[in-house]
Amino acid sequence: MPARLDSTSDLRSFQRLMKDAVVRPLGPGYRMQKRWRDGRPMADVAAGFVRPNDRLTAFERLEIYNRMYWFRIIDSFHEDCPGLRAVLGDRKFDRLAVAYLTKHPSRSFTLRNLCSHLEEFIRAEPRWTAPHTALAREVARFEWAQTMGFDEAARPVAQPADFARTEPGRLRLSLQPYITLLELAYPVDRFVIAVKKRDTLRAEASNATTSGPTAARKRRVARPRRERCWVAVHRVDNVLYYKRLEPAAYRILAALRDGQTLARAVMAGGRGVTPAQVQDWFALWAKLGWLCRRK
Amino acid sequence: MPANAFNGRTDYGIGIGLRVPHYAHILERKPVVDWFEIISENFMCGGGRPLEVLDRILEQYRVVQHGVSLYFGSADKPDREHLKRLKALVKRTKTPWISDHLCWGSVDGTYTHDLLPMPYTHAAAKRTAEKIRQVRDYLEVPICVENVSSYAEFHASEMTEWEFLTEVVERADCGILLDVNNIYVSSKNHAFNPYDYLNGVPHHRVGQMHIAGHTKFEKYILDTHDHPVLDPVWQLYAHATRLCGVTATLLEWDDRIPSFNEVHDEALKANTFIAEAHLRQAYGGQASTVVKAKAAQRQPRARRARAS
Ligand SMILES: [Fe+2]
Numbered sequence: 001m002p003a004r005l006d007s008t009s010d011l012r013s014f015q016r017l018m019k020d021a022v023v024r025p026l027g028p029g030y031r032m033q034k035r036w037r038d039g040r041p042m043a044d045v046a047a048g049f050v051r052p053n054d055r056l057t058a059f060e061r062l063e064i065y066n067r068m069y070w071f072r073i074i075d076s077f078h079e080d081c082p083g084l085r086a087v088l089g090d091r092k093f094d095r096l097a098v099a100y101l102t103k104h105p106s107r108s109f110t111l112r113n114l115c116s117h118l119e120e121f122i123r124a125e126p127r128w129t130a131p132h133t134a135l136a137r138e139v140a141r142f143e144w145a146q147t148m149g150f151d152e153a154a155r156p157v158a159q160p161a162d163f164a165r166t167e168p169g170r171l172r173l174s175l176q177p178y179i180t181l182l183e184l185a186y187p188v189d190r191f192v193i194a195v196k197k198r199d200t201l202r203a204e205a206s207n208a209t210t211s212g213p214t215a216a217r218k219r220r221v222a223r224p225r226r227e228r229c230w231v232a233v234h235r236v237d238n239v240l241y242y243k244r245l246e247p248a249a250y251r252i253l254a255a256l257r258d259g260q261t262l263a264r265a266v267m268a269g270g271r272g273v274t275p276a277q278v279q280d281w282f283a284l285w286a287k288l289g290w291l292c293r294r295k
Numbered sequence: 296m297p298a299n300a301f302n303g304r305t306d307y308g309i310g311i312g313l314r315v316p317h318y319a320h321i322l323e324r325k326p327v328v329d330w331f332e333i334i335s336e337n338f339m340c341g342g343g344r345p346l347e348v349l350d351r352i353l354e355q356y357r358v359v360q361h362g363v364s365l366y367f368g369s370a371d372k373p374d375r376e377h378l379k380r381l382k383a384l385v386k387r388t389k390t391p392w393i394s395d396h397l398c399w400g401s402v403d404g405t406y407t408h409d410l411l412p413m414p415y416t417h418a419a420a421k422r423t424a425e426k427i428r429q430v431r432d433y434l435e436v437p438i439c440v441e442n443v444s445s446y447a448e449f450h451a452s453e454m455t456e457w458e459f460l461t462e463v464v465e466r467a468d469c470g471i472l473l474d475v476n477n478i479y480v481s482s483k484n485h486a487f488n489p490y491d492y493l494n495g496v497p498h499h500r501v502g503q504m505h506i507a508g509h510t511k512f513e514k515y516i517l518d519t520h521d522h523p524v525l526d527p528v529w530q531l532y533a534h535a536t537r538l539c540g541v542t543a544t545l546l547e548w549d550d551r552i553p554s555f556n557e558v559h560d561e562a563l564k565a566n567t568f569i570a571e572a573h574l575r576q577a578y579g580g581q582a583s584t585v586v587k588a589k590a591a592q593r594q595p596r597a598r599r600a601r602a603s
Contacts (some may be wrong), residue, residue, distance in 0.1 A: 153341025
């Protein structure tokens, strides 16, 4: 890094160095690592650009930012993924968080998108979640679906006129962007509800008393056993819901989401589906405002 | 100067930050509040509950947008997608001005989500001012830049923080959101006189002020926004109000947030200092005696207004 910062390019070099120091994982005891990535003492690297004062060394001043970064970002990760934390336990969850956030630091102006690559990361590096990788992946997908369900856009709902205007062989609809369809090997919806319930109890208990750990605080939510299910994470009147779907209904919705025509989507439901069932499902989806026009 | 070009020539009074724990209280009881400051990023989404709440707030209250991620001081160019979303929100809220920080926090598209201090150099001031102009031209709304609290200083710096702030706002021809708590925190961390800072900035550019609480540690002070405003910060606020005139003021309380009424009552304490500034003009040196009597009358009135 240049000693003087005389241009935007010098400023960029300065910011790259400081950013790299700030986002570097903490060492033992949640302190800044003692050595820089090239082996030099971190104290020398910090002293190269940070001024000490009469109370703090350059290392200690830079460390304040390094620690604040990780505390903030891990906090946000905890907030977004209580279910995944319950699957892995605190220590394993924190190790996953550091590994994930080191590989996928935030690329968005908002922390809301922090976990957008989490499922992909768990798949690529299963060692952080083994032996619960399959469940961890599904919980990560489910929790990301909740983020989408909470504040993703809603588009104009498809109207009866849209159905009347175009024949089913050509009509292509879409699912609301805030809906995520999930085909799951575990009943993750029930598991996440149980974790939320436990955490609410824990919050109430800790408000009520400041003394030692309560039963609610200690209680673990058991990991779910395998059980295939089909779920839509969605919202109604801006409240988040999880809706179980019949497999055929799931297949029809997934086909619509993927851009199939209405006729083909209905066929994707399979042979056992009756016209009456299809009619009921579409009536329900229309009521929930799930179907919209394609962009 | 209550109203100036940098706050859209408004005279907004005392506001508080719109925070989730207070939503129910505000929407159900509709307390009398001069204005709310929102964190823009929390509402730059596609839909859902955040925008529903915002729209309901906008029906009743004046709202000003405060951002945490424009990073005027980052070497990176402003992000077009970010600005597009921000502009849509500006249209929705009709905010008379927007504010964000004189800092950086991202580089090469990676975000730290922190407000990192600048090296105070002429080149950085020039680049920062350029970006403020670009953002303002795109958003078509006045901008106030806020001084941040900091815990580190750099060898590369060529001037004091207030000289840097002055150079940036003069070059950009923009306003200042003067955070007096941040000045206090940084003055302790970097051993400067906070009154030199206050005296050294262009007062006619101050479009808004922030007050907040902080936490003292053994070797430094942290800007935590989880306490009432401390006395030395109120003293700085009084001095700033004398220098800049009565300015739209916002109390920041972001952590361990108490009840709505507690936060609002803390913010309304600013009235004491605002009244003093008004009376100083009218009575000169006698102002502080008169203001104490007036302040005693003001508090209950504020409370009644809220209950109605
Ligand atoms: Fe502030």
